[in-house]
Amino acid sequence: MSEAIxxxxxxxxxxxxxxxxxxxxxxxxxxxxxxVAVFVEAFRSGWNAxxxxxxxxxxxxxxxxxxxxxxxxxxxxxxxxxxxxxxxxKFDFRGKGLLVTLIDLPFAVSPxxxxxxxxxxxxxxxxxxxxLEARGIRIVFALPGMILVTLFITFPFIARELIPLMLSQGxxxxxxxxxxxxxxxxMFFRVTLPKIRWGLLYGVILANARAMGEFGAVSVVxxxxxxxxxxxxxxxxxxxxxxxxxxxxxxxxxxxxxxxVTLAAKMLVEWRMRRENxxxxxxxxxxxxxxxxxxx
Amino acid sequence: MIEISxxxxxFGNFTALDGIDLKIPTGELVALLGPSGCGKxxxxxxIAGMETPDAGNIRFAGADATRLHAxxxxxxxxxxxxxxxxxxxxxxxxxxxxRVKPRKERPSDAEIRRRVFDLLxxxxxxxxxxxxxxxxxxxxxxxxxLARALAVxxxxxxxxxxxxxxxxxxxxxxxRWLRRLHDEVHISSVFVTHDQEEALEVADRVVVMNRGRIxxxxxxxxxxxxxxxxxxxxxxxxxxxxxxxxxxxxxxxxNEALDGTTDGAENAETNPVAFVRPHDIEIxxxxxxxxxxxxxxxxxxxxxIVRVELLHETELIEAELTxxxxxxxxxxxxxxxxxxxxxxxxxxxxxxxxxxxxxxx
Numbered sequence: 282m283s284e285a286i287x288x289x290x291x292x293x294x295x296x297x298x299x300x301x302x303x304x305x306x307x308x309x310x311x312x313x314x315x316x317v318a319v320f321v322e323a324f325r326s327g328w329n330a331x332x333x334x335x336x337x338x339x340x341x342x343x344x345x346x347x348x349x350x351x352x353x354x355x356x357x358x359x360x361x362x363x364x365x366x367x368x369x370x371k372f373d374f375r376g377k378g379l380l381v382t383l384i385d386l387p388f389a390v391s392p393x394x395x396x397x398x399x400x401x402x403x404x405x406x407x408x409x410x411x412x413l414e415a416r417g418i419r420i421v422f423a424l425p426g427m428i429l430v431t432l433f434i435t436f437p438f439i440a441r442e443l444i445p446l447m448l449s450q451g452x453x454x455x456x457x458x459x460x461x462x463x464x465x466x467x468m469f470f471r472v473t474l475p476k477i478r479w480g481l482l483y484g485v486i487l488a489n490a491r492a493m494g495e496f497g498a499v500s501v502v503x504x505x506x507x508x509x510x511x512x513x514x515x516x517x518x519x520x521x522x523x524x525x526x527x528x529x530x531x532x533x534x535x536x537x538x539x540x541x542v543t544l545a546a547k548m549l550v551e552w553r554m555r556r557e558n559x560x561x562x563x564x565x566x567x568x569x570x571x572x573x574x575x576x577x
Numbered sequence: 578m579i580e581i582s583x584x585x586x587x588f589g590n591f592t593a594l595d596g597i598d599l600k601i602p603t604g605e606l607v608a609l610l611g612p613s614g615c616g617k618x619x620x621x622x623x624i625a626g627m628e629t630p631d632a633g634n635i636r637f638a639g640a641d642a643t644r645l646h647a648x649x650x651x652x653x654x655x656x657x658x659x660x661x662x663x664x665x666x667x668x669x670x671x672x673x674x675x676r677v678k679p680r681k682e683r684p685s686d687a688e689i690r691r692r693v694f695d696l697l698x699x700x701x702x703x704x705x706x707x708x709x710x711x712x713x714x715x716x717x718x719x720x721x722x723l724a725r726a727l728a729v730x731x732x733x734x735x736x737x738x739x740x741x742x743x744x745x746x747x748x749x750x751x752x753r754w755l756r757r758l759h760d761e762v763h764i765s766s767v768f769v770t771h772d773q774e775e776a777l778e779v780a781d782r783v784v785v786m787n788r789g790r791i792x793x794x795x796x797x798x799x800x801x802x803x804x805x806x807x808x809x810x811x812x813x814x815x816x817x818x819x820x821x822x823x824x825x826x827x828x829x830x831x832n833e834a835l836d837g838t839t840d841g842a843e844n845a846e847t848n849p850v851a852f853v854r855p856h857d858i859e860i861x862x863x864x865x866x867x868x869x870x871x872x873x874x875x876x877x878x879x880x881x882i883v884r885v886e887l888l889h890e891t892e893l894i895e896a897e898l899t900x901x902x903x904x905x906x907x908x909x910x911x912x913x914x915x916x917x918x919x920x921x922x923x924x925x926x927x928x929x930x931x932x933x934x935x936x937x938x
Contacts, residue, residue, distance in 0.1 A: 454662060461728075463677040
């Protein structure tokens with residue numbers, strides 16, 4: 282019924298239609314179509330071929346390795362991210378601006394360069410490589426190196442989510458907790474963590490998606506040893522280069538599913554965060570009298 | 578008894594506090610009053626242990642507490658924006674201080690429940706125990722914050738602009754309520770405010786601060802009717818300021834015709850300035866002894882009082898009359914009247930101008 286009322290400042294109908302068409306068309310062509318294509322290709326030779334491709338020993342190993350890397354990287358990044366955000370949000374110190382800029386460094390540098398830098402440091406011709414090799418520690422072309430580069434690449438996700446959140450929340454709650462006698466640990470787990478939990482979870486979801494999907498940096502330090510240092514994204518590339526399209530897309534479909542799960546989880550967390558903020562910003566209820574009762 | 582001696586604090590180049598000496602006797606309700614940036618909140622936070630002073634020391638009941646951690650000071654702190662834990666119910670907020678005690682000292686669950694409900698009854702909000710802070714009004718939140726601070730049986734209660742975020746009506750109710758609560762729980766309380774009315778109404782003693790220093794300490798009546806400095810005069814209520822003319826006619830008015838104080842106005846090196854409160858000015862319709870001729874510039878009726886702007890030669894003078902008096906005079910713009918200060922206070926102000934922040938004209 283409100284359709285009849287045209288807002289005076291509204292764009293003309295044809296412009297709205299054009300913008301809508303451009304936006305949705307782009308979304309369909311560049312995002313939805315490829316996603317559908319992944320699954321279509323994966324199932325081209327039927328369900329059995331798909332299942333066979335996924336139950337291949339090397340594919341299973343790639344999946345396992347990807348999960349292992351994420352499992353190691355995420356807890357470390359949670360601790361480092363919370364620590365860095367805490368330091369930046371609650372303390373004033375020299376070089377704070379530099380630290381904030383450095384946190385963004387992994388976003389600014391190409392992942393391939395990150396991989397090369399780690400090769401330079403830990404490789405056989407690198408700075409620490411020979412020293413480590415002499416002690417039987419292998420970083421590059423092995424799991425530790427892949428974990429290190431993934432840590433580096435995914436570090437900003439949690440910190441960048443938490444810093445603005447913690448800055449906006451201020452330190453009043455923490456000071457209140459301390460003045461009520463809480464220890465630092467009690468303050469963190471009872472007051473700070475509940476306040477930042479949704480922001481933290483949001484950062485973890487994004488970091489996880491990146492940790493599992495990272496290609497460039499991991500590719501450089503992995504050495505592409507089949508069945509040993511191949512993560513899922515690397516495995517997809519190898520299979521595709523061998524013209525094994527069904528297996529490649531089957532593996533890719535797992536990554537695509539991961540993306541969909543990530544999106545859903547992200548939406549859910551965003552919704553929870555918004556709801557919590559709305560509850561917080563909700564207007565005050567009407568005041569009631571504050572007179573003390575007559576005491577005997 | 579809290580003794581603060583020679584406390585100083587700097588933030589970079591800014592001197593927040595400079596040589597503060599203050600004694601807070603047990604059981605008193607003390608207001609730290611001053612304009613924003615005067616250091617009052619910093620002083621409160623130093624008492625609480627949330628800031629460390631650069632100089633001086635603080636004693637709680639005779640024992641040095643300067644380096645004592647905030648956790649060990651047994652102070653209750655109430656924040657302007659409540660700082661309630663929003664993920665906890667009202668009950669859990671109040672119980673927080675009891676639940677975080679070391680196992681040996683921690684009361685049983687039943688005991689915690691009893692004490693929390695006692696406090697909620699004290700603040701008359703026991704019916705809100707299961708609500709969350711977001712479901713409460715501002716006044717309710719602040720009362721819960723107060724109950725939470727009292728739960729750990731603090732030796733002193735510190736309140737940082739406790740009513741600053743509330744609207745006028747609630748603020749007035751709540752500050753009277755605080756006064757009664759303070760008398761009921763027998764505790765020393767210090768609250769920070771920039772609202773002179775609040776300080777004068779509620780406190781046993783008012784500490785007027787400016788630029789990191791204490792200007793005056795006294796009962797509300799003392800600081801209002803006998804201000805120790807031009808700043809206090811200007812900060813507590815409206816005041817007419819007359820400069821440069823004190824040695825002439827104003828001084829003679831102050832010294833002889835009226836019961837004014839001069840505080841060494843005879844020293845010609847400095848710059849004597851006369852202060853007259855608007856309600857200490859009488860207006861007459863005809864010339865009387867010692868009165869000055871002036872023109873009515875404007876008349877505003879503000880609730881029970883009438884504020885009159887007078888033009889005397891080149892100076893604007895503000896006077897406050899009761900409605901009845903104003904009615905009897907039937908003042909109109911442009912009318913010629915005679916005014917006469919009932920009370921004048923003269924200060925010697927060293928060369929530079931008076932501080933901003935006051936409401937002098």
